Amino acid sequence: MFTEERLDAITRALQEKGKVRVKELSEQFHVTEDCIRKDLKALENAGKLKRTYGGAILSQDYPLERDVVDRKNYHVDKKRVIARKAFELIKEGETVFLDISTTNMELAKLLASQSKRVVAVSNMIDILQILAKNPRITAIGTGGTMYQGVNGFMGIAAIEVIRQYSFDRVFIGSCGIDMVDGTITTLGAEDGLTKKAAIQNGRHKYVVMEREKFYFNESYKFAHLDDVSGIVTDEYPDKSIVDALESAGVRLI
Template identity: 50%
Template sequence: MFAEERLEKIIRLLNDRGKVVVKELSEIFEVTEDCIRKDLKTLEKDGLIKRTYGGAVLNRQSAANSNIVNRRSLNIEAKRTIAEKAFEIIMPNETIFLDISTTNILIAEKLAGGNKRVTVVTNMIDVINAFSKSDHVKVIGTGGVYYKELDGFVGSTAIETISRYKVDKAFIGSVGVNIFDKSVTTFDIEDGNTKRAIISAGKSVYLVMESKKFYMDGVYKFADLFDIDAVIVDTDPEEQILKELEKADVEII
């Protein structure tokens, strides 16, 4: 087996398992442990993994913090795929929550262009604006302290309003999910606390995010995977991620 092929297979094992051990890799590939250590050193130099005592783990990325305006233009096709899936599971006459998320703007646009009579509760200005010409959608804004960078309302006043609602489905954005420690993260503490209130308000809670975010982390944990009912993604993640989601009783859509 060529070294390049072995490196590729090590990455696949890491995607499946989350971590690898030098001794086990040596047995799998029938090479010396020193050879495996050199392989891991090469992968670490390329920024793909982080070596640990006796093995290695995937090098998770820290999600880049940017305001909503900048994020709206990123990964548009992936977000449209997610929005289509979300639109399909929203039933007529339901009350839903769309939180601060660029994907949720696209869900709002789908609802505005459709004919499903629904009630939308939201703390995001661009979601409210999406329904400016839609007579079939009732829109409720939370109010609260406006954060320009987030294009929405977060904090204690918004949370107090949210706590009075019980919605059929809550659609929540996230900058990262770590299936191994079960954390769901965002950038901002006030945004995170508001998202936690939205989770409490939802009879069913859906994360809307691109599959690549299973390999990213934000700086503030606002939920555990066990708080989530389903994750709506653009493409199916790796097999190990699917297994961990199943263990946490989280559906993938």
């Protein structure tokens, strides 16, 4: 099979399945894995896919480019699964940080509906409004520069407030993980630096994200797997990723 034919076949497989694996393609086309990686790089340069750890996905398969406020109703069931797991980690009397994340909004709803007495700091207005409904929760906003697309605060002023606290638990949203170098990513520096400040001031740090995001990574790397205590997700990813996370000492929840 000529290279062009193989590229067309890989593209069709992506359109049908949404993702492909290097090992499987190597076996299917009877070529080396290095050859397949070169094919995937060529297709990525052409804008047809996004390479991931061990394979590739359709570049437009997950709506990472949309504003947070537009993602409130996306994958709600999965976010609620993650929120329930995160809620069980929080102990009575703890101080927690919930960053800008639609999954953290679901966690805030659980906290507001239960009886745990906690101090909750957030830089997202939606989360603060939810938490304020429960008198057992002390809800504290960071303030700072307001970003309409996320309905929250990011940047230097927000970071200065975050640095004044010592959090028992920090829950951070992410746009994906680059499994090649173990970095946790988001869309921009303002959001990334704000998340980084919270992680640095937390005792137990968790990334909250859907399974799909193990196959994505975005432009700004704000943390490494070594920086977090665990990842709270709705469903475990492929075994190769689970093994890589275990090797990095990251707990999957």
